[in-house]
Amino acid sequence: MSKQITYYSTNLKAEPVTFKEALLKGIAPDKGLYMPDQIPQFTPDEIDRFSGMPYWEIAYKVIHKFIKGDIHAKDLKALCKDAYDFDVPLENAYDRKYVMRLDQGPTASFKDFAARMMGRLMNYYLTRDKRNLLILTATSGDTGSAIASAYYGLKNVKAVVLFPEKEVTSRQRKQMTTLGKNIQILSLDGKFDDCQALVKQAFADKDLDHLNLSSANSINIGRLIPQTVYYFYSYSRLKNSIGEKAVFSVPSGNFGDMMGGVIAMKMGLPVKKFVIATNSNDEFPKYLETGKYDIIVPSKNCISSAMNVGHPSNMSRLVALYGGVMTEKGEVKKKPDMKLMKKEIWSASVDDKNTKSMIKDAWKKHELLLEPHGSVGWSGLMEYIKAHGDDKEQLYISLETAHPAKFPEQIIKLLGFDPELPKSLEGIEKRKEKYDTIGLEYKHFKKYLLKNYK
Ligand SMILES: *Cc1c(COP(=O)(O)O)cnc(C)c1O
Numbered sequence: 001m002s003k004q005i006t007y008y009s010t011n012l013k014a015e016p017v018t019f020k021e022a023l024l025k026g027i028a029p030d031k032g033l034y035m036p037d038q039i040p041q042f043t044p045d046e047i048d049r050f051s052g053m054p055y056w057e058i059a060y061k062v063i064h065k066f067i068k069g070d071i072h073a074k075d076l077k078a079l080c081k082d083a084y085d086f087d088v089p090l091e092n093a094y095d096r097k098y099v100m101r102l103d104q105g106p107t108a109s110f111k112d113f114a115a116r117m118m119g120r121l122m123n124y125y126l127t128r129d130k131r132n133l134l135i136l137t138a139t140s141g142d143t144g145s146a147i148a149s150a151y152y153g154l155k156n157v158k159a160v161v162l163f164p165e166k167e168v169t170s171r172q173r174k175q176m177t178t179l180g181k182n183i184q185i186l187s188l189d190g191k192f193d194d195c196q197a198l199v200k201q202a203f204a205d206k207d208l209d210h211l212n213l214s215s216a217n218s219i220n221i222g223r224l225i226p227q228t229v230y231y232f233y234s235y236s237r238l239k240n241s242i243g244e245k246a247v248f249s250v251p252s253g254n255f256g257d258m259m260g261g262v263i264a265m266k267m268g269l270p271v272k273k274f275v276i277a278t279n280s281n282d283e284f285p286k287y288l289e290t291g292k293y294d295i296i297v298p299s300k301n302c303i304s305s306a307m308n309v310g311h312p313s314n315m316s317r318l319v320a321l322y323g324g325v326m327t328e329k330g331e332v333k334k335k336p337d338m339k340l341m342k343k344e345i346w347s348a349s350v351d352d353k354n355t356k357s358m359i360k361d362a363w364k365k366h367e368l369l370l371e372p373h374g375s376v377g378w379s380g381l382m383e384y385i386k387a388h389g390d391d392k393e394q395l396y397i398s399l400e401t402a403h404p405a406k407f408p409e410q411i412i413k414l415l416g417f418d419p420e421l422p423k424s425l426e427g428i429e430k431r432k433e434k435y436d437t438i439g440l441e442y443k444h445f446k447k448y449l450l451k452n453y454k
Helices: 019-025 042-052 055-069 075-081 111-130 143-152 168-179 192-204 206-211 220-236 256-266 283-290 315-321 338-344 350-366 372-387 406-414 442-452
Strands: 006-007 033-036 090-094 096-100 131-140 157-164 183-188 244-251 271-278 332-334 345-349 395-400 436-438
Touching: 006 019, 019 055, 019 111, 019 220, 033 220, 033 315, 042 055, 042 220, 055 111, 055 256, 090 220, 090 338, 090 350, 096 220, 096 372, 111 143, 111 157, 111 206, 111 220, 131 143, 131 192, 143 157, 143 168, 143 183, 157 168, 157 192, 183 192, 183 442, 206 442, 220 244, 220 256, 220 395, 244 256, 244 372, 256 271, 256 315, 271 338, 271 372, 283 332, 283 338, 283 345, 315 332, 315 338, 338 345, 345 372, 350 372, 350 406, 372 395, 436 442
Parallel strands: 096 395, 131 157, 157 183, 183 436, 244 271, 244 395, 271 345
Antiparallel strands: 006 033, 090 096
């Protein structure tokens, strides 16, 4: 048996911690991100047996490898069964080219996969320790709804989500404001950055220490590990033979999704190549090509809005996985093994013009309905095939990270119809909304928290 995995900070200036501590802390005290000190392994036989298991059981097998010293097997099984009770469709486009739809969760976004597991794990540890936490999150749309939905109804966690009133679509807003119970939603007449600033100030405010504040942001290791599972799942359903290698294409912003895939590969999943598709924020494809990393500030606005990131927060994890060190600001302190990275990863940037034309093209040629993020992924795959040749026998899997009905304006403009809502979002227009509005200054937010959460 291998020794229990501990979690180190990518900045290497904080003590290693257990999974539970990493989950509840979120970010390391030296501002680095937590990474497992070893990558657990699956044998080809173990991976082959996934073909006969439902999604939740594969999730259990994968997550257990990372956290087994910190949770009872039967408790983790129950959490996985409860978290993953929705479909993961694998749609064939042509030959052996597939789109994995990660859009059937309660908020029709791939962020449900991570948020639902992280919420349940946090609640599990808090209940065991008889503690409570108050989660504060700022959102520009999708993260907030995934977090609100994932934490809804949990006993030992409350959540406050701040959103900029004018930057969120009404559909996105309703996904948060129609929940209630332990979820409180606050709107601000400002920008996402204003919401983010208030949350940061609250974390640093000693007067709020007694509220046990915590965050649920995308850099929590508890969100990363569940994102390795769907790579194993799709492979288990689509492979023809033991050990055959797949090509995955991942539309990427903060690189949490693709990190899940790269970790799955390091655990033994047979992968020929990861295609990392970005929008016009092309700092990563440039880095892979030139070895020079330049962040993009301010980030560029593209229609694949959840990927408008000029410096992916998970870059330091990727660099760590290849033996290098990168600070949270993007400085390379030690070079990673670029040769190996290039062997395993290929990357392309897709601009809005191509994102739009691919939505049309995929529909016309294959009746494949994509929204802007998934279109970036599919375009990246098509670029890869153009550069490396098409192979009818090769298994290709491109990820669709949101449901097309979340982006009706684009789809109507490009394809001329309004995509049908997924079951999870049906009836949302009619549900009753409840949220409060506060002023932009920190004193308003502080007063609100002190009054409502003693
Ligand atoms: C968050 C998000 C992404 C980007 O995922 P990362 O893990 O940040 O790379 C892509 N598509 C959609 C729809 C998202 O919400």
